[in-house]
Amino acid sequence: MKKTTGTDRSITRNWRPATQAVRGGTWRSEHGETSEALFLTSGYTYDSAQVVANRFAGEAQGMTYSRLQNPTVAMLEERIALMEGAEACRTQASGMAAMTAALLCQLSAGDHVVGARAAFGSCRWLLDHLCPRFGIEVSVIDSTDNAAWEAAIRPNTKVFFFETPANPTLDVVDMEYVCGLAKAHGITTVVDNAFATSALQRPMEFGADVVAYSATKLMDGQGRVLAGAVCGSEQFINDVLLPFQRNTGPNLSPFNAWVVHKGLETLDLRARRQSENALEVGRFVESRVPKILHPGLASHPRHDLAMKQMVMTGPIFAFLLDGGRQQAFKFLDALELVDISNNIGDSRSLACHPASTTHANMGEEARAEMGVLEGMVRINIGLEDPLDVIEDLGRAFDIAGV
Numbered sequence: 001m002k003k004t005t006g007t008d009r010s011i012t013r014n015w016r017p018a019t020q021a022v023r024g025g026t027w028r029s030e031h032g033e034t035s036e037a038l039f040l041t042s043g044y045t046y047d048s049a050q051v052v053a054n055r056f057a058g059e060a061q062g063m064t065y066s067r068l069q070n071p072t073v074a075m076l077e078e079r080i081a082l083m084e085g086a087e088a089c090r091t092q093a094s095g096m097a098a099m100t101a102a103l104l105c106q107l108s109a110g111d112h113v114v115g116a117r118a119a120f121g122s123c124r125w126l127l128d129h130l131c132p133r134f135g136i137e138v139s140v141i142d143s144t145d146n147a148a149w150e151a152a153i154r155p156n157t158k159v160f161f162f163e164t165p166a167n168p169t170l171d172v173v174d175m176e177y178v179c180g181l182a183k184a185h186g187i188t189t190v191v192d193n194a195f196a197t198s199a200l201q202r203p204m205e206f207g208a209d210v211v212a213y214s215a216t217k218l219m220d221g222q223g224r225v226l227a228g229a230v231c232g233s234e235q236f237i238n239d240v241l242l243p244f245q246r247n248t249g250p251n252l253s254p255f256n257a258w259v260v261h262k263g264l265e266t267l268d269l270r271a272r273r274q275s276e277n278a279l280e281v282g283r284f285v286e287s288r289v290p291k292i293l294h295p296g297l298a299s300h301p302r303h304d305l306a307m308k309q310m311v312m313t314g315p316i317f318a319f320l321l322d323g324g325r326q327q328a329f330k331f332l333d334a335l336e337l338v339d340i341s342n343n344i345g346d347s348r349s350l351a352c353h354p355a356s357t358t359h360a361n362m363g364e365e366a367r368a369e370m371g372v373l374e375g376m377v378r379i380n381i382g383l384e385d386p387l388d389v390i391e392d393l394g395r396a397f398d399i400a401g402v
């Protein structure tokens with residue numbers, strides 16, 4: 001493997017995110033292939049026993065085993081780090097593998113985590129069920145209340161964990177304030193940036209220490225593979241995350257890494273066009289429903305903050321119908337173009353009922369507290385002509401009596 005372009009890091013690290021998404025970290029084999037090579041291999045062979053001994057001793061560069069290194073995966077990790085403006089990145093088999101690794105690699109019994117109340121269902125499960133089993137204390141707060149973050153700090157607080165915009169309530173966290181507060185108290189901030197990606201929002205510019213991803217969403221963006229990533233300082237990734245990841249093995253497969261490479265090539269285009277489409281469709285939906293949760297619309301309680309933190313506000317929004325689950329189901333069942341699906345970030349428009357799907361496991365009380373009501377529908381706007389999507393939603397609203 002050699003680098004034919006992009007060898008001078010003093011130049012390449014200054015490329016803008018859209019350039020990094022196409023070219024960052026490119027490695028080419030001796031064949032000089034244009035597209036990224038797929039190294040579908042679990043292991044490696046060596047010219048001599050001494051060569052491999054040197055590699056295992058950390059005295060020589062080179063691959064030893066795909067749980068430790070793989071060229072296709074390593075190229076993706078360098079690319080994502082460059083897009084994020086992070087020193088380093090490691091990828092995982094799914095977004096949840098990334099979140100689990102980002103938290104457990106740095107937490108021990110007796111530590112305390114402050115987490116956002118509004119979060120992806122499995123992210124809440126990590127806080128509500130997994131951490132307590134290992135003696136890690138957890139406080140769950142309203143992430144949009146700056147004072148609540150400060151009030152939750154204890155002497156043993158080690159991590160702040162939140163997503164912004166959050167799934168599925170689209171809560172927007174004041175990153176400059178919350179990350180600044182964390183820094184002042186020696187707390188590590190872990191931000192789940194799945195809804196935006198580095199194309200739309202770069203949390204490290206607001207002081208985040210660790211940015212974690214479900215790359216299944218906008219990064220792949222075409223509904224093909226599960227993938228995850230964790231970005232941070234070289235010290236965090238190499239000294240804290242890597243020992244955990246190498247020995248527990250939540251690694252991304254080279255094939256899935258290759259698919260994510262193909263997704264990243266069009267990430268900037270898709271994220272921008274889907275954001276534009278979601279604004280156009282959102283304006284129509286706002287004219288029809290009692291309540292919409294869309295950070296790109298002036299009616300969102302933190303619209304100004306979203307516009308400050310984000311380049312554009314992304315493809316996902318939610319709305320609330322007065323007729324509860326029955327009306328939400330009637331609406332979903334009447335759709336012709338938009339699919340009923342709980343995925344997001346896809347190039348297809350998809351809609352789902354969070355209370356009975358992504359947030360079904362967490363119990364009614366926690367859902368109500370989070371604002372995931374029975375009449376809530378979450379929608380991901382894809383790359384179709386937004387006028388067709390608007391017509392489809394309008395027809396379904398009519399049928400559901402909205």
Ligand SMILES: *Cc1c(COP(=O)(O)O)cnc(C)c1O
Binds near residue numbers: 120213228
């Ligand atoms: C989907 C999602 C995850 C989990 O990612 P998977 O790739 O499905 O494991 C985590 N956080 C957020 C915000 C998500 O939307």
